[in-house]
Amino acid sequence: MTAFFEMAGRGVLGFVQYLGEVALLSGDSFKSLATQRLRWKETVLQLHAIGVKSLPVVLLTGAFIGMVFAAQTYFQFHKVRMDTSTGPAVSIALARELGPIITSLMVAGRVGAAMAAEIGTMRVTEQIDALRSLAVHPVDYLVAPRLIAMVISLPLLTAMSVLTGICCSWVVSIEVLGIDSAYYLHNMYKYTDANDINTGLIKVFLFSFIIVFVSCHKGMQCEGGAEGVGKATTEAVVNSSISILIANFFATMLLSKIIPP
Amino acid sequence: MIEIQQLCKSFKSVPVLQGVDLDIADSERLVIIGGSGCGKSVLLRHIAGLVKPDSGRLKIDGQDLTPLNERALNPIRRKIGVLFQGAALFDSLDVFHNVAFSLLEERTLGMPEIRQRVAEMLAAVGMSGQEGKKPAELSGGMRKRIGLARALIHRPRIMLYDEPTTGLDPQIADSINRLILKLALEFNVTTIVVTHDMVSAYMVGNRIAMLHKGKILVSGAPDQIQQCSNPIVQNFIHGVSEEAAAMKMSRRENASST
Known part of the structure; x- marks a missing residue:
């Protein structure tokens, strides 16, 4: 029993210490x-690495999420003869939840891993110490540019992903599922408003901080050569993804009070 | 002037430095020797302001480094140049940007002056015309030379070398030793070298200090160290292992008893 509490205590202390370091x-x-x-x-350089290089994967993900969500929504709505409501259902879901979450998870996987690996390698090869010895604070040189680049890139990537998803869902709905285009678009414009898009963009703004701080922290704390870099990279992606999902729930609940759906 | 008083440092409750006392005068060339894992590099990293001690004092030109935070240490770090064991060149930058790094960060000189300073410094370390190469294209010795140029370009008053000849063949090691000596005399910098290479120690240093069990065991001119009667020092400088020393001792005892 004592061993259990010791283990649980160590876990809690480790978690609190981790949160403190990230803070x-x-x-x-x-x-x-x-x-x-x-x-x-x-x-x-970071805007190029985060924004431009993530664009193909983010657009591809947005397109297929939009298409599959349109198809699944249509299959259910068709049973109750609400085919033309597929448009607003897809656009609201993409703008509020799917677009921000899927884009952030893709960027966390692609860019968060790269950040942790690059900074982690710099740490284990003494390049971060070299920066410090040249009177340059590692946060100024490594973290601040990545943070600015992420805060600019992620909302833009999300907007493009949502737009691509909506366009592709429209193509699938009209060309494959046979929904009437005029009603589809009319209902989509009627039920989707700026607040749906604002809610999604506010959330990705928060997620961009999570990805940068979690990934850079893992890189900066990396120890133990190539194995340590591998571990830091994996943990950066896992921790960023989990944090994004948890933060998304609380942000959704909070934003629903500030910007009612 | 560097003054180190009762410097202690432990890592995960393993004591590494256990009360180091050492004074280093301006323009001195001090070589710190000692066995692997005895804390030589940790001591060097304290002097560079990269590690905070658990207790004790470390003063450079009368200013105590121990209570200063990361940003407050920067003015002192500008007085110091460090050559890391693996050179620690920035992988993403070419040789020019590595060497010019501190000048580009300071932003006090224009690009033509920076180019001229880089060319001069590369010439001083025998690496002229290598500005466009990436660190991955350089050999171990070349990387150390570039690391040296990067550390010296902002004209530090103190140069720290962490195992400068480790992993190099004897000829390259000799050229690095000559370079350290030449730069110390040419730029009149206080030089502190951490090594367990005795050839390097005798060649570069005008004083040698031996670190043993977290403390300075002896300190003196190279000929004083060679003549030191302490068996730990003698075993280290002649490369006699602890097992061989113990065997020699037991043989001597047996011979005296019979």
Whole structure:
């Protein structure tokens, strides 16, 4: 019994310490953004790595999620003769939940892993110590440009993913499932409003902080050579994804009070 | 002037430094020797301001480093250059941007002056014309030379070398030792070298200090260290293992008893 409580206590302490470290990194990053000059060259390189290079995978994911969601919605709605409600159901679901979540998870997997691996390799090969010895704070050089690039890229990627999903769902609904285009679009415009899109974009703004802080923290704390880098990379993706899903629930509940659906 | 007083450091409750006392004068060339894992590199990293001690004092030019936070340490770090064991060049940058890194960050010089300084520094380390290469294209010795150029370009007053000849063949190691000596004399910098390579220690240092069990065991000029009567020092500088030393001792005892 004592061993169980010891193990549980160690787990809780480890979790609290982890949260504290991520919070300190967040504080350092905001302080850096407020007090230090931004390295524009690094930021542009990160915008390319995060935004431009993620675009194909995000668009492809958005397209197929939109198409499959349209098909599944139609199959159920068709039973109660609500075929033309497929449009608003797809667009609202994509704007509010599916678009932000799927895009953030794809970016966490692609970019979060790369961030943890790159910073982790720098850590184990003493490059981060070299930065410090050259009087450059690692947060200023490594985290701040990634944060700015992510905060700009993720909402744009999400918007493009949602748009692609809606367009592809329209094509499937009209061309494959035989729904009337005029009614489909009319209902979609009628029931989807700016608040649906705003809710999704506010959430991805929060998710962009989660991806950067969790992944950079894992990279910066990396120890133990190639094995350590591999472990940090895996943990960065897993922790970012879980945090995004948990944060999404609380953000949805909170935003439903501020921006009623 | 570097003053180290009662410096202690433990990692996961394993003591590494257990009260190091050491003073290093300006323009001195100090070599810190000691067995693997005795804490030489940890001591060097304390001097570079990269590690915080558990207790004790470390002063550079009278300023205590121990209470300073990461950002407050930066002005002191600008006085120090570090050559890391694996050179620690930035993989994503070419040789020019690696060497020019601190000048580009400081943003006090224009690009033509920075290019000239980089060319001068690469010439000083015998690597002229390598500006466009990536670290992955360089050999171990070349990486160390570039690391040296990067550390020296902002004209530090103190240079720290972490195992500069480890992993290099004897000829390259000799050229690195000569380079360290040449740069120390040419730029008049305080030089601290951590090594267990005695050839390097005798060649570079005008003082040698031996770290043993987390403390400075002896310190003196290279000829004083060679003549030191302490068996631990003698065994280390002549490369006699603990097992061989114990066997030699027991043979001597047996011979004296018979």
